[in-house]
Amino acid sequence: MASKYTNGELVSNMDDKYGVGGGVEDVYGEDSATEDQLVTPWTVSVASGYTLLRDPHFNKGLAFSEKERDAHYLRGLLPPAVSTQGLQEKKIMHNLRQYDVPLHKYVALMDLQERNERLFYKLLIDNVEELLPLVYTPVVGEACQKYGSIYRRPQGLFISLKEKGKILEVLKNWPEKSIQVIVVTDGERILGLGDLGCQGMGIPVGKLSLYTALGGVRPSACLPITIDVGTNNEKLLKDEFYIGLRQKRATGQEYAELLHEFMCAVKQNYGEKILIQFEDFANHNAFELLAKYRNTHLVFNDDIQGTASVVLAGLIAALKLVGGTLADHTFLFLGAGEAGTGIAELIALEISKKTNAPVEETRKKIWLVDSKGLVVSSRKGSLQHFKQPWAHEHEPVKELLNAVKAIKPTVLIGTSGVGKTFTKDVVEAMTSFTEKPLILALSNPTSQSECTAEEAYAWSQGRAIFASGSPFEPVEYDGKIFMPGQANNAYIFPGFGLGLIMSGTIRVHDDMLLAASEALAAQVTEENYKNGLIYPPFTSIRKISAHIAAKVAAKSYELGLASRLPRPKDLVKFAESCMYSPAYRNYL
Numbered sequence: 117m118a119s120k121y122t123n124g125e126l127v128s129n130m131d132d133k134y135g136v137g138g139g140v141e142d143v144y145g146e147d148s149a150t151e152d153q154l155v156t157p158w159t160v161s162v163a164s165g166y167t168l169l170r171d172p173h174f175n176k177g178l179a180f181s182e183k184e185r186d187a188h189y190l191r192g193l194l195p196p197a198v199s200t201q202g203l204q205e206k207k208i209m210h211n212l213r214q215y216d217v218p219l220h221k222y223v224a225l226m227d228l229q230e231r232n233e234r235l236f237y238k239l240l241i242d243n244v245e246e247l248l249p250l251v252y253t254p255v256v257g258e259a260c261q262k263y264g265s266i267y268r269r270p271q272g273l274f275i276s277l278k279e280k281g282k283i284l285e286v287l288k289n290w291p292e293k294s295i296q297v298i299v300v301t302d303g304e305r306i307l308g309l310g311d312l313g314c315q316g317m318g319i320p321v322g323k324l325s326l327y328t329a330l331g332g333v334r335p336s337a338c339l340p341i342t343i344d345v346g347t348n349n350e351k352l353l354k355d356e357f358y359i360g361l362r363q364k365r366a367t368g369q370e371y372a373e374l375l376h377e378f379m380c381a382v383k384q385n386y387g388e389k390i391l392i393q394f395e396d397f398a399n400h401n402a403f404e405l406l407a408k409y410r411n412t413h414l415v416f417n418d419d420i421q422g423t424a425s426v427v428l429a430g431l432i433a434a435l436k437l438v439g440g441t442l443a444d445h446t447f448l449f450l451g452a453g454e455a456g457t458g459i460a461e462l463i464a465l466e467i468s469k470k471t472n473a474p475v476e477e478t479r480k481k482i483w484l485v486d487s488k489g490l491v492v493s494s495r496k497g498s499l500q501h502f503k504q505p506w507a508h509e510h511e512p513v514k515e516l517l518n519a520v521k522a523i524k525p526t527v528l529i530g531t532s533g534v535g536k537t538f539t540k541d542v543v544e545a546m547t548s549f550t551e552k553p554l555i556l557a558l559s560n561p562t563s564q565s566e567c568t569a570e571e572a573y574a575w576s577q578g579r580a581i582f583a584s585g586s587p588f589e590p591v592e593y594d595g596k597i598f599m600p601g602q603a604n605n606a607y608i609f610p611g612f613g614l615g616l617i618m619s620g621t622i623r624v625h626d627d628m629l630l631a632a633s634e635a636l637a638a639q640v641t642e643e644n645y646k647n648g649l650i651y652p653p654f655t656s657i658r659k660i661s662a663h664i665a666a667k668v669a670a671k672s673y674e675l676g677l678a679s680r681l682p683r684p685k686d687l688v689k690f691a692e693s694c695m696y697s698p699a700y701r702n703y704l
């Protein structure tokens with residue numbers, strides 16, 4: 117047990133309201149952070165020097181000032197030099213850039229997060245375009261595949277079948293008490309990489325680091341959770357470094373009971389307003405969990421709902437480039453799972469709202485292809501429930517190319533999880549009847565992208581408007597530079613979650629997703645359009661998130677689902693004021 121000082125008095129961590137770990141209490145809270153806010157001595161409890169240096173929430177490394185070194189027993193524990201956060205940032209970015217292997221950069225970043233949290237977030241916020249592909253797709257995918265080998269320290273909470281009957285106790289083991297958002301996975305569909313079992317933990321950890329960096333939700337309010345019910349991945353089951361349960365996945369009642377215990381325990385421990393984001397569940401569980409808990413919990417499925425909202429935003433923005441309304445377009449999806457049907461449904465809803473046509477009608481402009489071909493009415497008997505609404509009248513078509521020729525889409529969206537499926541023939545066929553084909557290759561990571569940016573531009577003779585789930589570099593084609601966009605739910609969920617949290621929202625409503633889409637689309641500038649972009653750059657993501665949060669919160673107040681009263685007048689300003697700042701504090 118570490119010793120601690122409170123106002124000069126030695127106390128045991130046992131007595132500390134922060135429990136295990138202890139640390140300098142941040143009396144101003146992380147949300148309304150401003151640099152150089154002084155913490156008065158009588159309100160602060162101070163860890164002994166050694167403990168303080170090893171507490172990632174408060175450690176500043178060489179940036180502890182001379183006075184802090186004296187006040188907090190750090191003399192001798194640090195070399196004499198005193199640094200600034202800016203200089204530390206410069207050094208770490210320099211060091212990161214020396215690594216050739218992206219996974220090594222990932223490991224270095226995770227080490228930083230566990231050593232000095234504020235510096236980690238400062239880096240991520242200031243260098244978002246450079247670091248996003250590391251802490252998020254594509255590199256996080258490789259990290260999950262190799263999670264057992266690169267595992268150093270536990271991140272987040274692991275809840276396995278072994279914890280059945282004890283989940284509430286497990287939640288209480290987590291040191292932070294005021295959790296506002298949980299991202300949870302069971303690891304069965306990690307990006308387009310399939311079942312990675314317990315090693316899927318990289319995803320909730322990565323998503324929550326974006327909640328903080330992109331959405332400004334304070335890190336101590338974020339809890340990553342992996343539910344381990346086994347894995348059907350034979351390779352992992354045989355891998356000596358695998359960190360999860362070595363058994364086949366539990367299914368049926370056993371699975372449902374564990375998940376139900378989890379959902380009840382979370383609500384019991386954190387209350388009605390805890391946001392639970394489901395992430396990378398396989399579709400046979402994802403739709404069911406969302407349907408089962410959407411009326412009793414504040415739940416959000418990022419793959420179904422977040423993806424739908426980000427794609428709809430891109431489509432609304434793209435109308436400026438291609439003209440017409442959404443109702444004028446014909447949509448074809450490769451992939452009819454969570455992402456595909458989620459997006460399709462939100463497009464149909466948006467068109468319905470705009471045209472007053474019933475959703476049953478507006479769905480008819482949207483077609484989906486799954487692994488067996490075009491989803492058509494003659495297949496109805498064997499289709500999963502989420503595909504049923506898309507089984508339109510048409511003769512069976514097996515291949516995507518033939519579906520493209522038959523449907524003549526103006527918008528082609530890849531949500532198959534299978535790379536290289538938008539072939540030259542497919543893109544050329546689409547380009548033959550559409551002046552400006554809109555091509556979204558959403559599958560992650562990069563290896564699973566339906567086509568590359570270069571392929572989309574080259575095969576369409578530079579006519580395609582292209583965006584992808586994982587980032588691609590700008591492409592030079594025919595002497596012109598083309599800027600591919602990134603159509604990724606990372607644009608939506610941080611701001612969406614912030615909007616829910618800051619308004620005390622108790623349930624997610626589809627209209628909030630539409631509001632988020634419109635807010636994101638409104639952030640695309642004329643300059644972006646000139647570059648062929650349908651999404652704004654991630655460099656302005658905090659501003660974007662504040663606008664998304666404000667629109668989501670406004671919708672929540674309008675629907676009577678917000679519990680934070682009175683409603684703040686200026687919701688954008690309020691969102692900004694809630695955002696975590698990673699600037700160091702003075703602990704004096």
Ligand SMILES: NC(=O)C1=CN([C@@H]2O[C@H](COP(=O)(O)OP(=O)(O)OC[C@H]3O[C@@H](n4cnc5c(N)ncnc54)[C@H](OP(=O)(O)O)[C@@H]3O)[C@@H](O)[C@H]2O)C=CC1
Nearest residue numbers: 307308451452453454455486487532533559560585604605
């Ligand atoms: N960019 C973003 O923000 C997001 C991207 N994604 C990505 O989308 C992909 C899919 O995710 P999700 O929808 O959750 O996965 P699902 O497993 O729910 O759906 C995959 C769909 O693709 C179909 N499919 C698989 N292989 C083929 C093939 N060879 N030809 C045609 N269809 C095929 C499946 O068919 P069947 O039903 O017949 O099995 C299924 O309908 C993943 O790569 C994921 O990373 C997901 C969420 C967000």
Ligand SMILES: CC(=O)C(=O)O
Nearest residue numbers: 307396419560604605
């Ligand atoms: C981006 C994301 O959520 C996915 O690929 O699953």
Ligand SMILES: [Mg+2]
Nearest residue numbers: 395396418419
């Ligand atoms: Mg996902």
